[in-house]
Amino acid sequence: MRNWLLLLLLILALPTHVQAGLDKLRFITEEYPPYNYVQNGKLQGIALELLERAFAFEGRQLDRGSVEILPWARGYETVLNTPNSVLFSTTRTSAREELFHWVGPISADRVVLMARKSSAIQIDSIDALNQSNLRIAVIHEDIGAQRLRELGVDPSRIITALNNTTALAMLEANRVDMWAYSEDVAYWLMDTHGYDRNAFEDVYILNEAYLYFALNPKTDPELTAKLQTAVNKASAEVPSLKFVTEEYPPTITLMKKVKYGERQLSC
Structure with a gap:
């Protein structure tokens, strides 16, 4: 009996692996x-x-x-x-x-630079972007912000918005010239927040x-x-x-x- 008890105690003492x-x-x-x-x-x-x-x-x-x-x-x-x-x-x-x-x-x-069509902005290269004085809205540490930083865009031209809806409002109100963000998400926000998506366009692809x-x-x-x-x-x-x-x-x-x-x- 004592041997059985000792064996049971040994078994209970063995480490068990519980699958996470x-x-x-x-x-x-x-x-x-x-x-x-x-x-x-x-x-x-x-x-x-x-x-x-x-x-x-x-x-x-x-x-x-x-x-x-x-x-x-x-x-x-x-x-x-x-x-x-x-x-x-x-x-x-x-x-x-x-x-x-x-x-x-x-x-x-796909992450793009989005602009108002009425602004008629044309960006055909990173050099052209860096030589311009265009203001760009971003979300802090979002991929758009990170890509602009990697590309050497002047930080003084990058405007950090509180969130994506704020950034869209800034773009629509001409407080910024462009918005660096996901193309799909930007258009989804336009469609669901009462904006005319035809009033905006992609002017440059930052990342795919x-x-x-x-x-x-x-x-x-x-x-x-x-x-x-x-x-x-x-x-x-x-x-x-x-x-x-x-x-x-x-x-x-x-x-x-x-x-x-x-x-x-x-x-």
Whole structure:
């Protein structure tokens, strides 16, 4: 009897490995429609639904209420310094490559300089941009702001807006000449906030890349691999997901974006 008790105690003392699930990750996002945004008090969007389906493939349910919504710069800084944290939707670039581990892709994305058509702005090169005195709205630490910095644009001409809707309002009111931002997101905001999209145009492409889930590099590798596997499975079922419908105006579908993403994109 004593031997059995000793054996039981030894078994109980042995280290046990409990498989970590995706719910051990801390997910952080921002207002970046149609990929991730709040409507009627509910977080939704293309990236969120992809994440939700990824959780389902792991046999778990994503609690949308657990996803933190922060201003972009704050979320970016938080994930840079917090293991097991994830920021989405994040443009993957060469400058950011070593700062995060990457899971995805979620979608292709193009960052442009947007201007009012009435301003008749023409930018055909970076040199022409740098030699001008045009004012450009950006979001702090957004890919548009980072690209302008990398290209050596005079910081005195870069105007940091509080958020994307503020930047759009500044552009419409002629407080800035251009806005450096995602083309799709900019047009989505115009369509959903009462602006005439035909009054604006892209005048220069700053970056073409992909949106990803960006993970702190000290995140548990097992969790990173699990998320990538689950996202792969979810992406493979794109035709069955409701975000290929007209739920997200204007009609931006993941199928369309994947097709767009088949082009050779540069980071």
